[in-house]
Amino acid sequence: MVKVGDSIPSVPLVEKEPGNHVDLSKELGSGIIIGVPAAFSPTCSDSHVPSFVAHPKIKDAGKVFVVSVNDAFVMNAWGKTLDADKASGIRFLGDPSGAFTRALDLEFDAAPLLGTNRSKRYAMVVENGKVKSINVEPDNIGTAVSTADKILG
Amino acid sequence: MASTTALRRLTLGGFRPARGFHSSARALIKVGDKLPNLDVLVENSPGNKVNLSEEVKTGKSLLIGVPAAFSPGCSNSHIPGYINHKSLKDAGKVFVIAVNDPFVTKAWGVSLDPEGKSGIRFLGDPSGKFTEALDLAFDGTAIFGGPRSKRYALVLEDGKVTAAHVEPDNTGVNVSTGEKVLG
Numbered sequence: 001m002v003k004v005g006d007s008i009p010s011v012p013l014v015e016k017e018p019g020n021h022v023d024l025s026k027e028l029g030s031g032i033i034i035g036v037p038a039a040f041s042p043t044c045s046d047s048h049v050p051s052f053v054a055h056p057k058i059k060d061a062g063k064v065f066v067v068s069v070n071d072a073f074v075m076n077a078w079g080k081t082l083d084a085d086k087a088s089g090i091r092f093l094g095d096p097s098g099a100f101t102r103a104l105d106l107e108f109d110a111a112p113l114l115g116t117n118r119s120k121r122y123a124m125v126v127e128n129g130k131v132k133s134i135n136v137e138p139d140n141i142g143t144a145v146s147t148a149d150k151i152l153g
Numbered sequence: 154m155a156s157t158t159a160l161r162r163l164t165l166g167g168f169r170p171a172r173g174f175h176s177s178a179r180a181l182i183k184v185g186d187k188l189p190n191l192d193v194l195v196e197n198s199p200g201n202k203v204n205l206s207e208e209v210k211t212g213k214s215l216l217i218g219v220p221a222a223f224s225p226g227c228s229n230s231h232i233p234g235y236i237n238h239k240s241l242k243d244a245g246k247v248f249v250i251a252v253n254d255p256f257v258t259k260a261w262g263v264s265l266d267p268e269g270k271s272g273i274r275f276l277g278d279p280s281g282k283f284t285e286a287l288d289l290a291f292d293g294t295a296i297f298g299g300p301r302s303k304r305y306a307l308v309l310e311d312g313k314v315t316a317a318h319v320e321p322d323n324t325g326v327n328v329s330t331g332e333k334v335l336g
Contacts, residue, residue: 018296040256071297073223074257077264096298113199114254115279116299 002104002124006131008033009103013065013093014072022093024065024100028126031062032151034090035106035122037141038114039070039078048121051148053088061152062126064090069098069107069118095119108140123151181288182307186314188216189286194276195255203276205248205283206312213245214309215334218289218302220324222253222261222275231304234331236271244308244335247273252281252290252301278302291323306334 010025024033034052036044049066052058068075072094079092101107101119110118121137123146135145182188188206196203205216217235219227232249235241251258255277262275281300284290293301306329308316318329327333 038254038256040260042256069298070257071221073221073225074253077223077260081260096296097294098298111280113279115252115277115281 001136002106002131002134004131004133007129008126008131009100011100011103013067013095013100014075015091015093016072016076018072018096020072022091024067024093025129027063027065028129029063030127031125032064033122033124033126034064034066034146035101035104035119035124036066036068037108037110037118037121039068039074039092040081043141043143044068044121045078045082047143048147049082049090051143052152053083053090055148055152057152058088058090058148064088066090066092067095067100067119068093069095069101069116071096106136121146123147125151182314183317184314187312188309188314189283191283191286193280193282194250194278196274196276197255197259199255199279201255203274205276208246208248209309210312212311213243215244215247216305216307216309217247217249217329218284218305218307219249219251220291220293220301220304221297222251222257223264226304226324226326227251228261228265230326231330232265232273234326235335236266236273238331238335240335241271241273241331247271248276249273250276250278250283250302252278252284252293252297252299254279289319304329308334 008025012021012023015022075092075094095101098107098117106120107117108120120140124134125132137146190206192202192204194203258275258277278284284302289303290300291303303323304320306318307314320329
């Protein structure tokens with residue numbers, strides 16, 4: 001599992017369209033990566049991500065990305081439902097094959113419910129391209145340790 | 154559009170099964186066939202299973218398969234063509250099926266038909282098993298990470314297929330439109 005001090009894997013993610021690749025190892029810098037199990041699922045949509053979208057300090061957090069094992073179309077549509085005018089600056093990226101999530105060793109077997117392996121829920125603070133802190137939900141899907149109040153105060 | 158071009162390039166490259174082992178034989182669904190008796194489709198939430206072979210047993214039904222919920226072709230042309238069709242109500246029970254999880258298909262259905270007026274039900278085939286059993290899957294690994302459904306429309310009566318309209322390039326919006334299928 002990814003740990004403090006690790007570099008961000010150079011595994012491309014997708015944004016808005018399947019051909020539009022984003023390499024977080026190049027984007028960060030400093031910021032936050034928020035991992036979620038399922039775009040459009042109740043917890044991800046009603047609690048976890050909104051806690052970041054609405055947080056007063058989100059603009060000071062650097063570059064913030066939500067990553068999920070979903071395709072680019074789904075992530076784009078989901079991002080619009082959570083932050084229509086992009087006021088928070090949060091970018092929604094897809095990891096369709098799960099390769100990025102696997103490189104962090106943060107996937108879990110969700111195939112029985114959702115058809116594929118999915119990302120655990122986590123929040124990772126990145127500084128100068130290296131993991132500064134990593135909060136992973138112990139049960140993969142809860143919201144005990146990875147919400148905005150725990151990460152941004 | 155870049156994404157459509159990428160999809161076409163992918164599908165014209167030929168079909169490679171994404172999964173090596175199949176426990177049941179796959180045969181391309183054709184007129185006269187019944188639907189596979191599987192309990193893998195889900196509606197709105199992962200625990201809410203739908204057995205389509207039971208649902209379509211009597212009367213008229215229509216199954217519409219799409220490659221990708223929220224993708225431009227599926228969202229802007231294909232499904233709206235059915236939602237807005239004047240003869241939709243004569244088609245009987247209408248289901249849209251995608252290899253997506255049910256959170257995604259539910260949200261997509263709501264975005265296309267917010268009040269559910271069309272009566273169309275949006276189902277997920279998260280593992281792709283139903284779609285593969287009809288032999289209507291293609292290898293979407295490069296873009297989507299796994300198999301996806303070809304675009305198709307299957308007309309059924311009393312549980313048997315009476316017409317099958319499958320896009321020859323998997324993803325185009327030509328032979329499976331509301332216009333072609335419902336008139």
